[in-house]
Amino acid sequence: MGSDKQPTNLDQEEDPPNPSTALLSFDTDSADESTKPKASAAQRPAATVVLVSLILVTCVAVSAAGAFAFLFFSRPSPSAPAASSAAAAAAAPAASKASSSDSDSIETTARPLKKLQKPVVLLISSDGFRFGYQFKTATPNIGRLIANGTEAEAGLIPVFPTLTFPNHYSIVTGLYPAFHGIINNHFVDPHNGDTFTMGSHDPKWWLGEPLWETVVNHGLKAATYFWPGSEVNKGSWTCPEGYCRFYNGSVPFEERVDTVLKYFDMPSSEMPVFMTLYFEDPDHQGHQVGPDDPQITEAVANIDRMIGRLIEGLEKRGVFEDVNIIMVGDHGMVGTCDKKLIFLDDLKSWIDIPANWVQSHSPLLAIRPPSGVSPADVVQKMNEGLRSGKVMNGQYLKVYLKEDLPSRLHYVASDRIPPIIGLIDEGFKVEQKRTKHQECGGAHGYDNDIFSMRTIFIGHGPEFARGQKVPSFENVQIYNVVTSILKIQGAANNGTASFASSILLPSP
Numbered sequence: 229m230g231s232d233k234q235p236t237n238l239d240q241e242e243d244p245p246n247p248s249t250a251l252l253s254f255d256t257d258s259a260d261e262s263t264k265p266k267a268s269a270a271q272r273p274a275a276t277v278v279l280v281s282l283i284l285v286t287c288v289a290v291s292a293a294g295a296f297a298f299l300f301f302s303r304p305s306p307s308a309p310a311a312s313s314a315a316a317a318a319a320a321p322a323a324s325k326a327s328s329s330d331s332d333s334i335e336t337t338a339r340p341l342k343k344l345q346k347p348v349v350l351l352i353s354s355d356g357f358r359f360g361y362q363f364k365t366a367t368p369n370i371g372r373l374i375a376n377g378t379e380a381e382a383g384l385i386p387v388f389p390t391l392t393f394p395n396h397y398s399i400v401t402g403l404y405p406a407f408h409g410i411i412n413n414h415f416v417d418p419h420n421g422d423t424f425t426m427g428s429h430d431p432k433w434w435l436g437e438p439l440w441e442t443v444v445n446h447g448l449k450a451a452t453y454f455w456p457g458s459e460v461n462k463g464s465w466t467c468p469e470g471y472c473r474f475y476n477g478s479v480p481f482e483e484r485v486d487t488v489l490k491y492f493d494m495p496s497s498e499m500p501v502f503m504t505l506y507f508e509d510p511d512h513q514g515h516q517v518g519p520d521d522p523q524i525t526e527a528v529a530n531i532d533r534m535i536g537r538l539i540e541g542l543e544k545r546g547v548f549e550d551v552n553i554i555m556v557g558d559h560g561m562v563g564t565c566d567k568k569l570i571f572l573d574d575l576k577s578w579i580d581i582p583a584n585w586v587q588s589h590s591p592l593l594a595i596r597p598p599s600g601v602s603p604a605d606v607v608q609k610m611n612e613g614l615r616s617g618k619v620m621n622g623q624y625l626k627v628y629l630k631e632d633l634p635s636r637l638h639y640v641a642s643d644r645i646p647p648i649i650g651l652i653d654e655g656f657k658v659e660q661k662r663t664k665h666q667e668c669g670g671a672h673g674y675d676n677d678i679f680s681m682r683t684i685f686i687g688h689g690p691e692f693a694r695g696q697k698v699p700s701f702e703n704v705q706i707y708n709v710v711t712s713i714l715k716i717q718g719a720a721n722n723g724t725a726s727f728a729s730s731i732l733l734p735s736p
């Protein structure tokens with residue numbers, strides 16, 4: 229997000245081409261696509277499982293410690309005793325659960341609503357919240373959601389490319405970028421030359437059915453406080469005044485939280501049942517200073533304060549335990565430095581790649597040569613140069629025809645995706661030509677198999693078991709989770725139909 233606020237992000241997140249739809253192939257694709265990630269997760273070698281278990285035990289111990297610290301240091305409030313005892317009850321099972329690996333949940337069914345008339349989902353995105361950031365500093369409020377809710381134990385897996393717009397729109401449509409159309413943060417339509425940017429609100433770009441549209445289609449209300457695509461008029465969604473805001477990165481986070489809280493003061497007939505809340509941080513800082521800088525620690529602490537403000541406001545209204553809060557990020561972040569560069573101009577002995585063929589350089593290298601130039605020939609010559617040993621860092625880039633990309637990336641079924649895609653190793657970047665600047669920072673957009681690209685998933689509320697850890701999953705599953713909570717029929721998507729029941733408590 230943040231086209232107006234973060235020009236650096238624009239550069240770093242930039243990308244390629246255009247609209248085609250292939251929407252008709254959803255069902256076929258979803259069947260095989262949604263099962264693949266799960267299958268590969270299940271096939272992890274035992275050694276990895278052991279290692280992951282060890283890491284988890286450590287992580288859970290840390291979060292449990294955090295939860296207890298919270299109990300001791302939190303300020304008593306009218307509802308604190310109940311919440312605290314719940315946290316205490318949950319923290320212990322969570323810890324034992326991780327070591328014994330699982331499923332003795334203390335609850336067997338969803339908890340009844342106490343005050344709200346209908347199920348409500350509040351979907352929160354903290355941009356670029358890399359999985360693990362929650363351990364950078366004390367995060368008592370996020371820790372409270374984790375201890376009393378359901379967490380993806382090793383993080384949420386973004387879609388490829390691990391960029392802001394493609395991922396935010398996958399979260400709300402359940403579709404891979406090839407199907408929802410936002411295949412990059414910016415790209416060119418190969419059919420008419422039109423350019424998509426992060427400020428494009430023409431519905432022609434935004435395919436699929438986002439959650440706010442699904443909700444409104446069912447006669448319910450939705451409200452968005454920023455989310456890529458939410459300003460776009462689609463079907464029955466008209467970005468209505470009072471329930472939808474055009475992106476403005478300068479709105480203080482506190483104001484966003486307070487506005488969302490006010491929805492809970494509305495009469496039930498007016499109250500949105502689906503709400504979004506978006507924070508640019510810590511992505512903003514991550515690009516500038518990389519994931520390990522103290523500025524990130526401060527940004528994470530600030531996001532935690534915002535979650536605390538939200539929880540406090542919901543508690544004041546007596547609805548905290550009634551609201552299903554889903555807190556996610558869109559992708560992670562990895563440190564970059566300018567000695568880890570690959571220059572396209574260094575390939576000139578093999579092939580000249582003019583800058584105007586390149587729709588984005590890093591971390592998604594996307595190239596559309598003019599008609600008349602064979603993409604297969606370009607790929608072959610580029611890889612020949614990259615493997616020659618004569619191109620600086622050439623071994624860290626591999627170039628593909630998009631149809632030859634690993635199928636787990638699901639990055640082929642759209643004309644908008646340029647014919648040539650380069651996969652860059654973690655932390656490396658591709659640039660056109662040598663420059664004098666020498667700087668370090670952070671980036672994302674890489675292969676979604678890279679762990680540093682992972683982000684968080686936390687579900688808290690009546691539909692989520694307390695203290696539950698679930699295996700990592702791709703963010704295209706979230707759409708079905710939300711429609712299940714709201715008990716509405718969703719649109720066709722790439723998520724697995726059975727996923728929601730695997731993560732949510734069954735109805736009483």
Ligand SMILES: [Zn+2]
Nearest residue numbers: 355356392558
């Ligand atoms: Zn982002």
